[in-house]
Structure formats: C-alpha cells, structure tokens
Amino acid sequence: MSYVVLARKYRPRNFTEMVGQGHVVQALSNALTTQRLHHAYLFTGTRGVGKTTVSRILAKSLNCLGADGQGGITAEPCGVCQACTDIDSGRFVDYTELDAASNRGVDEVQALLEQAVYKPVQGRFKVFMIDEVHMLTNTAFNAMLKTLEEPPEYLKFVLATTDPQKVPVTVLSRCLQFNLRPMAPETVLEHLQQVLQAENVPAEVQALRLLSRAARGSMRDALSLTDQAIAFGGGQLQEATVRQMLGAVDRSYVLRLIDALARADGATVVDTVDALRVNGLNAASTLEEMTGVLQRMAVLQAVPDRAQAEGLDDPDEAQIARLAQSLPADETQLLYSLCLHGRGELGLAPDEYAALTMVLLRLMAFKPANTAAVSAAAEKKTLKTAEAPVAEVVAPAAALAPTPVPMVRLPVVNPPPAVAPPAPVRAPQPSAMAVSAPAAAPQMPAEPVDDAPWPEDDGPPWEEAEPAPPRVMAIPVRDAGEPGPADQPQARDEHGTQTVLPAAPGGSVEGDFWFETVMQLVRAEAITALVRELGLQSQLIARDTDQWMLRVERSSLNQGNTRERLATALKTIGHEVRLSVEIGSVSDSPARRVAAEAARRQREAEAHILNDPFVQTMMRDFGGKIVPGTLKAITTA
Structure with a gap:
C-alpha cells in the first residue's frame, strides 16, 4: 500500500478526535444530541484548522446507521457502518463537496441545486458542502439564496470559507456561523507528540516546539512540516536538523543580541549579525525569534510568579529571566516594538542584514544614558542649593x-x-x-x-x-x-x-x-x-x-x-x-x-462665559447648555 501523509492519515474521524476546536464541537454535539438541527452551517477560519473535517464528521453524524444498522442521528458516529466508511472514503452518494474556487459560476451552482429536488438515495440526509464559498460570483450567490433559505427537510448545507468578509450578508443571515480558531502552539505540540508516538518516530521536544510555532495555528501545516522533517532527518526529529530545514535562527544568537543591547555593546551586535550572514540564517526569522523572547521577558517583568510557572519546560528560561532583570521594562517594550516594525523594513533595504543591523542599533541610539554615572559625578561636586541658609x-x-x-x-x-x-x-x-x-x-x-x-x-x-x-x-x-x-x-x-x-x-x-x-x-x-x-x-x-x-x-x-x-x-x-x-x-x-497657568486661564474663561448675562438668559429661557470641552481661553493683547 502506498504511503499516506500524516495530515490525511490522522484526520479526525469523530468529534472526540478534534483538537483545539472545543467551542464548535460542543455546539454541534449538543445540537445533534437534542436534534435541534439547522439547515445551513457556515464554518470560517484560516487554512488547516478543520473546516472540511467538521463538515464530514457532521455528515456522518446525520447519516450514521450504527454498528448494528439500527442507529439514528448521533453526536458519536460509529465509523464502521456503510455511511461512515463511504463518507470517509469520499464515495457517499448523498454527500457532495463542491470546490467553489474552480466551480464559481452560476451554472455549477444550478447543477448542484438541481439535485436538491431528489430525496437521499442511500442516507438519511443530503449534505451539500461548498468549500471556499466566498469565491462564488454574485450571480451564483443569488441563484442559491432561495434554496438556502427554505431547503427541503432532508437537505443540509455546509459552507466553508477562509474569508467570511466576502460572503454576502444575505447568505450569512441564513446560516449558523462557527469560527474555527487558529490553534495554540502548545495544542499543536501535544498533538504532534501523540502522532509521532503512534508512528514510533523519536523526536526532541525542542524540535516539535519549532514545528508547532512554524505552523502558525494550522494543524495541517504542522503535520506537513513534520512529514518533511522526518524525511530531512532520516526518520528522527532533532532540533538542529529542524532548525536547518526551517531556516530558523538558533536562540543562542537571539539571547546574545539581547544581552549585547542591554549592555550597549555595539561591537557584539555587529559581530553577531555578521555571524548570521555567514551561516545564512534569515534576518526576518531573527527578528521574529527576538519578539518571542522579548515577550517572555516582558511577562516576567510584569508578573514574574505566573511567568516562571509557565516557562518551566523551556531550557532557556533561566537565561531569559536573567535578561529580564538586566534590561529595564521600558527598554524591553521599546526593543519589542522596534523588532516588530523592523520586519517590514527588511524588504525595503538592499541588504536585509544591513537592515537588521540598523534595527538593532536603533535601540542603542535611543537608549537612555547611564544615570548612575551622572549621579556619581554629581556627588563629587559641592553644589549650593536653594535651601542654603x-x-x-x-x-x-x-x-x-x-x-x-x-x-x-x-x-x-x-x-x-x-x-x-x-x-x-x-x-x-x-x-x-x-x-x-x-x-x-x-x-x-x-x-x-x-x-x-x-x-x-x-x-x-x-x-x-x-x-x-x-x-x-x-x-x-x-x-x-x-x-x-x-x-x-x-x-x-x-x-x-x-x-x-x-x-x-x-x-x-x-x-x-x-x-x-x-x-x-x-x-x-x-x-x-x-x-x-x-x-x-x-x-x-x-x-x-x-x-x-x-x-x-x-x-x-x-x-x-x-x-x-x-x-x-x-x-x-x-x-x-x-x-x-x-x-x-x-x-x-x-x-x-x-500647565498650571493654562488651567487657571481656562477656569477663568469658563467662569466668565457662565457669568455673562446673555449666556445666563439663553440657558434660563431657552434651556441652552454649554458643551463641556468647547470653551477655550484665548490671549488678548
């Protein structure tokens, strides 16, 4: 049998296997259990978060016959009956998936709606699943509005899109909308550990942490990157090989840069950037990794107890905590902002490493002077203060x-x-x-x-x-x-x-x-x-x-x-x-x-207006009011 990629092999078959979408699973499970079923569902979210998977599980829940053939609508499809296996294999007659990205015209939608007049052939419900529905033309949307609003009792619509802003309001108002959220790196990391344990593939935790961050909330991307890392690493996942595959910057470079910036050591900053250039490490990845470390430092500075408890599994937590103590909180926030906005400047410069150097040296240009040295020098002088006798x-x-x-x-x-x-x-x-x-x-x-x-x-x-x-x-x-x-x-x-x-x-x-x-x-x-x-x-x-x-x-x-x-x-x-x-x-x-003089003049101006006989007459006889903040004192010659 040919190899099946991890993203397809470990696609969830039921709601209990869904990861990171508990709010959607709970709503659909309760609706199926109580049989309060809507006729149209709209699933939104970024790529690889489970929109198509939820649609297939919902279709199985509506048409499941049970292991004994006597089952009904359920929130826990058996996965072994004819309807469940056919839906999983993509050959269930009453479940139709339409890719709106390539079938976006009115003719394709009309051809789909012509099947709505016929009752299900094999299952309990007909399910029309339209993926990337925002790609349909306005004419195609108008053609499906009437059927979408009042479909036959045996027909269910499932729409999926990554851009709900492009879906007409007339369609949104006819659907129950569920937003599938991007998954947290911790959730992706835990799922990858389970998958690799089932595959008997040895993996380092730091390597999986890199993959979970690179997936950016998409479980499908995480599994695809894991497939690539297994092939790149020869059947095992190590941090060094995964970093090399992703082009990610070793955190030691980032910690060295932040430490040099805290000490105002420009030479070390320039030397470290040169080392990144020699090793071919990406400048944008460097700034991205720095923002992550600086975010941890800011949390440690604001709520140290909670931050230390959350970072127990991070081997660099001790060094990050040391940097958080050496760099003032305001400089941490400034450096975070510079790194965040500096990523947009890399593409504007002819050399991205020169741009990276300028972004890092910018903090030193705005770094406050050493006030301790100023105070020490001031103590050597005998100054006569205003309180002299x-x-x-x-x-x-x-x-x-x-x-x-x-x-x-x-x-x-x-x-x-x-x-x-x-x-x-x-x-x-x-x-x-x-x-x-x-x-x-x-x-x-x-x-x-x-x-x-x-x-x-x-x-x-x-x-x-x-x-x-x-x-x-x-x-x-x-x-x-x-x-x-x-x-x-x-x-x-x-x-x-x-x-x-x-x-x-x-x-x-x-x-x-x-x-x-x-x-x-x-x-x-x-x-x-x-x-x-x-x-x-x-x-x-x-x-x-x-x-x-x-x-x-x-x-x-x-x-x-x-x-x-x-x-x-x-x-x-x-x-x-x-x-x-x-x-x-x-x-x-x-x-x-x-400021005190400006405030005094403002109070006098307001008092002068309020005491003016004409203003008092307008307020008393006509109910006039002075809008707060509209009076402004002016200077007369």
Whole structure:
C-alpha cells in the first residue's frame, strides 16, 4: 500500500478526535444530541484548522446507521457502518463537496441545486458542502439564496470559507456561523507528540516546539512540516536538523543580541549579525525569534510568579529571566516594538542584514544614558542649593531684598484686570505662554502658592457658577526692562561660590530662575524637540559657578547628547556651565508652571462665559447648555 501523509492519515474521524476546536464541537454535539438541527452551517477560519473535517464528521453524524444498522442521528458516529466508511472514503452518494474556487459560476451552482429536488438515495440526509464559498460570483450567490433559505427537510448545507468578509450578508443571515480558531502552539505540540508516538518516530521536544510555532495555528501545516522533517532527518526529529530545514535562527544568537543591547555593546551586535550572514540564517526569522523572547521577558517583568510557572519546560528560561532583570521594562517594550516594525523594513533595504543591523542599533541610539554615572559625578561636586541658609549671605538683607512684582490675573475676554498682591513666581508674557502650552505633557496639579484674598469688589469668577476649585499660583506679568530672577542680587561666600538669595515665602529662586531661562530659550527657538522637553520637564536643583544639577522624572528625556545640546543652548545666552541630570521626583518645572497657568486661564474663561448675562438668559429661557470641552481661553493683547 502506498504511503499516506500524516495530515490525511490522522484526520479526525469523530468529534472526540478534534483538537483545539472545543467551542464548535460542543455546539454541534449538543445540537445533534437534542436534534435541534439547522439547515445551513457556515464554518470560517484560516487554512488547516478543520473546516472540511467538521463538515464530514457532521455528515456522518446525520447519516450514521450504527454498528448494528439500527442507529439514528448521533453526536458519536460509529465509523464502521456503510455511511461512515463511504463518507470517509469520499464515495457517499448523498454527500457532495463542491470546490467553489474552480466551480464559481452560476451554472455549477444550478447543477448542484438541481439535485436538491431528489430525496437521499442511500442516507438519511443530503449534505451539500461548498468549500471556499466566498469565491462564488454574485450571480451564483443569488441563484442559491432561495434554496438556502427554505431547503427541503432532508437537505443540509455546509459552507466553508477562509474569508467570511466576502460572503454576502444575505447568505450569512441564513446560516449558523462557527469560527474555527487558529490553534495554540502548545495544542499543536501535544498533538504532534501523540502522532509521532503512534508512528514510533523519536523526536526532541525542542524540535516539535519549532514545528508547532512554524505552523502558525494550522494543524495541517504542522503535520506537513513534520512529514518533511522526518524525511530531512532520516526518520528522527532533532532540533538542529529542524532548525536547518526551517531556516530558523538558533536562540543562542537571539539571547546574545539581547544581552549585547542591554549592555550597549555595539561591537557584539555587529559581530553577531555578521555571524548570521555567514551561516545564512534569515534576518526576518531573527527578528521574529527576538519578539518571542522579548515577550517572555516582558511577562516576567510584569508578573514574574505566573511567568516562571509557565516557562518551566523551556531550557532557556533561566537565561531569559536573567535578561529580564538586566534590561529595564521600558527598554524591553521599546526593543519589542522596534523588532516588530523592523520586519517590514527588511524588504525595503538592499541588504536585509544591513537592515537588521540598523534595527538593532536603533535601540542603542535611543537608549537612555547611564544615570548612575551622572549621579556619581554629581556627588563629587559641592553644589549650593536653594535651601542654603541666609546666614551665608554677606550683603545686608534689606539691600538685597528682591523688588516686588505686581501680580495680575490675565484677561480672557477683555475684563478689567484685577491687581493681586505681590508673589514670588514669575512667568513670560501670555503670548509666549500660549505657544509653549502644548509642550507641557505632564498634567500634574501645581502646588498653590497664592494665598492672598481676592479684592472685595472682584470675587472669584466661579463664585456663582460652581463651587470654588482649588486655587493655583498666580502668574505675574513682568514689564520689559523689569529685573527677572537672573537679575536678582547675588553674593559670594568666602570660597568665591556664587549664592542666590532665597525667594520670598512660598516661592523658589531656583525655580524662578530656571523657568525664566528655559522660556527665554523657547521664545528664541534655541531649543527644540527632545532638548526643549528636557528643559521644560526638568527642575533646577542646585547650581554652582560652572555646574548645574537638573532633575527629571523619566530617564528617556536624558538620551544621547540631549544634555550637551541643552548646555550649548545655555551658553548662547551667557550661561557657560556643565549640566548634570538625576532621576527623581520633580515638584517645580517650567512645564508644570505653564500647565498650571493654562488651567487657571481656562477656569477663568469658563467662569466668565457662565457669568455673562446673555449666556445666563439663553440657558434660563431657552434651556441652552454649554458643551463641556468647547470653551477655550484665548490671549488678548
């Protein structure tokens, strides 16, 4: 007898042998048991998941006579009666399979429907199975609609397709639709073990794991690849031979690449890619294997207990766990995204290995700088912070007191500005504030620093509209020529170190100085993109004559030469200093001040509209409403 391929030899003969489609098996078994049978079924799913197999098992269940010839409709066909054996061998008269890919015209469908008027010759039901039904023409679909909706009681339709989106809605509405899902690699692996055990073929688990992943959810593809691997390996399945057959990349290369990227070792990355080129290993397969390892690393970083329990059978789990600890979670996600999108770039490059090198080196280009080294260097410097005691200042306090700055609430729709008491916080002109507002990404509330009462003749604008929200800091408007924080009196201690006097209660001289400096750079467009974000999102912790210490909350802001570019921009306005950046909590940054001012102006704008007599009349007399989010504060000259 000639050899029968594994995909046909081990095709399921009944519902109990079906693998990975429990939801479909349960529904059909219950329907057959209770005999609540529909006249048309539609099975959808990718190739090799069991659509034709389910159709044949359903036909056997409807026509099974039992081993004794006295059986009826059953969910467990016997497999030995005349109907079951004929359906398995493809010669049952009352079971017709039509391939719509090659018989897609109206004539073929009409020829099939002409047989519907005749009762079954041998079985209990006639079953018409149309495979790849989405390939039929519109005329062919229209020709079968009436029969599909009201077929004779002895006729059942079974439709199968890999693309249900192309099936007309008029056909979908006449069928019970079942979606056969792609099978998980673990399910495919377990079934392959059973098949090879029955075939007495020795196989390594890692080889079967490679085959199950290469099948991509299709059991037929898995069995076909297994047939090929048995022939390639001379009757046995070993990991090395299966990798060679599939062109899969050895995971040792992938682990070496990820380890090199975690250590920012560009030389090892380039050498490993050269080794892949020499061995003829596929670049796309390398990125695919890397995404799988990085996914395991991300799970280990998020839920380590569960991930370790699931990976006990993976021999590389210990090394993957070590890499998960050495690579930060944000870099793991970044590298996963780069590998995922990098597969689409391989075909665009003239050399796929050069494209693979660029994809891997891209992470190193965006890799955050070593914050530990920055912190260590900063500890060697003695920086005078804003909390320096006033006793260190040599000049008299009265002579060095900062000049009060008049505080005003910015107008929104031309209301008269109400003068507020002096406060230590300064901001740029409203127009510059409005330009910089979109850059304020962190939406964190600013600490209230303006505790002065409102004038008696001008209460809070939201007094009548809604309960008063928390007050935020008032933003001063400084006239041109008025001294800013950088112009405040300064003194030097006995060592010659420049010390800035502390601000008035509730303020911060360092915060005012850094805000004014950053906004000056933004207005002059001296900093852009990531450099501007570093300035806006950072807080000036301390400054010396030649070195300033900044603090940011995210290490991604301190990437590459961003810090050096910011220092170069500061040099253009007279501050020739070195910058050190540490990671920590930020309480006062230019971005937060801009966001707080924008929020205050928005509340004042909303309150001004709600208190407008015309608006109140429209709301009271005509039931008008203000749609939330439609009001926007504007800056008036």
